[in-house]
Amino acid sequence: MKSRVQLADSRARLVAAADHARRRIERDLHDGVQQQLVALALELRIAEEAVPPELTQVRTQLAQVATDLRRVTDELQEISRGIHPAILSEGGLRPALRALARRSITPVELDVDISGRLPEQIEAAAYYIASEALTNVAKHASTSTAYMHAVVHDGTLHLSIRDDGAGGATPGAGSGLIGLTDRVEALRGTISISSPRGAGTTVRVDLPVRAVHPAVSSTEIGAAAGGDAPRAVQRDRPSPSGPG
Structure with a gap:
């Protein structure tokens, strides 16, 4: 019986470690790459507006690059959501x-x-x-x-x-x-x-x-995942129960 409990605890730690790794990757993507892509898209839009109206081809090319960049950003957001959805951690x-x-x-x-x-x-x-x-x-x-x-x-x-x-x-x-x-x-x-x-x-x-x-602690999760312990997640105040 003891070995079965120990096995269940071990599996729970592995699952928790995997979830922590997913959260960390999603956070790194959101706070790093995604933010950089958004900043680049804004810079492209500013550059596009600064181009003289007579340079139609240049303005069109910049607009196309900005559109492609936005598409890549959206695709990256979908990927990060699949890794670990931010809405789950936050809400x-x-x-x-x-x-x-x-x-x-x-x-x-x-x-x-x-x-x-x-x-x-x-x-x-x-x-x-x-x-x-x-x-x-x-x-x-x-x-x-x-x-x-x-x-x-x-x-x-x-x-x-x-x-x-x-x-x-x-x-x-x-x-x-x-x-x-x-x-x-x-x-x-x-x-x-x-x-x-x-x-x-x-x-x-x-x-x-x-x-x-309770044995699945933040410290153990972080160690098993090969990184720091997970950040504390702010809890919602209880809301009245009702249909979703």
């Missing part, structure tokens, strides 16, 4: 799930009943599972609507993503959700996928909020 799971629903190719009916912040590992696991599930819906479900529900009840986060598509999905057949199983189990949670043919697909995840082991 928590509720606004992060809203952002996922807004960006989803398939319209999403969202119902979120979460007040304040949850442990960072819980928020990260729920976010990546929801993201992967919605990606699978868009790719495979052939449905017009997806439904996502998240609620904290009796110390456990319950998350479900379902669609009313064709069903028949085979867990493990190209589904990135299988790769998230270790993350869920490291947090002593459970994940299930139900996909009967003709009845859509449902992904259910239960993550016990109180089960995040």
